[in-house]
Amino acid sequence: MGPTRLQDVSKRYGTTIALHPTTVTLGPGVVGLLGPNGAGKTTMLRLLSSAVAPTSGRIVVAGHDITGGHGERVEARRHIGYLPQEVVFPRGMTALGFLDYIAVLKEWKRTDERHREIRRVLDLVRLGDLGTRKVARLSGGQRRRLAIAQALIGAPDLLVLDEPTTGLDPEQRAALRGLLGGHAGTVLLSTHQTEDVSALCDRVLVLDGGRVRFDGSVPGLLATADGQVHLGPAAATGAVQTWRTGTGLIRSVGGVPGPGSRTVDPSVEDAYLLLRAAPVGGHEVPS
Template sequence: MTTTARLAGAWKTFGGVPAVHPTSIELRPGVVGLLGPNGAGKTTLLRLLSTALAPSGGRIEVTGLDVTASHANRVQARRRIGYCPQEVVYPRGMTAVSFLDYIAVLKEWKNAASRAAEVRRVLDLVHLGDRGAMKVSKLSGGQRRRLAIAQALIGRPDLLILDEPTTGLDPEQRASLRGLLSGLAGTVLTSTHQTEDVSAMCDRVLVIDDGAIRFDGTVPELIATAAGRVHLGPSACAGAVQTWKTGTGLVRSVGGQPAPDSCVVDPSVEDAYLLLRSAGRTRQGVT
């Protein structure tokens, strides 16, 4: 399968403090979920791949172009990248259509008719076709988030990078976005705190913590790391990473010493992620 993007020992520091340690990964067509706590390096990694941020060292390739080699390569690669940052600033007074038209111009769509058709296409994809004439300032928070995703979809990018795309979306809108992303032909890299989004649509999962990739594999492979380590019973398991009372009245325990009256249950992506995080804290000597 064709490689869309590659990091070869790429790393980034800010003021001498590592944000992303030397990382080597390849991204191919499909949906890749990026999980990690706040401050783990998710946004920095996404910005490196989007070419919005230059690495401190190593090499980054996008669609076969070494974007660390020259400005010309970065410009050419950016034509094949769609990027939706966590925070989007909208020019004042613009409508949804005029904002997307502005972005399309920046992406060098010079033909007005083709540009208008593309704007209409991406608006329809995010179910904002009836909001095109509305000023962005009048849109709801969820609608503005969908508009941000729409601008990243302009031009059918080979690499679509989304930083927390489901923030502000209700459950129905999140489900719709999952359907959209899972049906795209290119490579989608999306960071999220929603583990259910990962289990619902991702072909591959990357878990990053303290600037380093701690897991790289499929959803079933991630879940398998927690097999036999999640229990349900009347009381919590001693030493569990996390416990909570479920709607059945029983307590779900992730990790720890199984209680005599508990039983093993199938783990989830969230369970596996919590256990990976716990292992990471142990490596760092944090209790």
């Protein structure tokens, strides 16, 4: 159906620029979206989900222009699955009832097909035996998996996920990584869990101040921090961040290392911290 594309897309809320003009093309695979609070991540996700309209620019999903007329926007939405950061569940519904409600909203009109799809996504998130349980009786992690299930209905070409691993334990996070890694379309996930990015993503976008600061592969992001992370008995002078590790040595990100320190391989978190500390334009990679 073609890639997802933002062409010169921007978003303002009054005098606040949430997203500066941005051009990004997203093909198949898993793309991690990193950035501090207020960086514009949720705005980008809401724009791609068609929940809000851009101030300027054009967004195309599966060959349909979200920013076009009503018919194009409706067609685009058929190819999008969206998980917001907070999901409000209607009171009194079972897990099956909630998914049935969402599937009806997505215009699954044939009851037999709709129920088969609901069972499929419940099994994907390992809630197949809890379909008749009231949502109010599910644990926080189970409700989060149910919210993920509704985004998976119809195997969408574009899956837009805002902090999908919030509330999941390590085993559940690992299972979700396996699920998303097998998705045939494009997955764009916003996360503060840098280990999810390193374990799962083919590509990473870093947003800061409503601008794309980095767009490339995970190895490419790691390469920006080569030689700048050290482990030693004392913190490096002028380091961006330091902390004591379980070995008793201090890990320093950036700065000038002291005697007895050694260079270690950077993590995604290290590279992200250095990128955030660099002057705008210092480490930017054009889209």
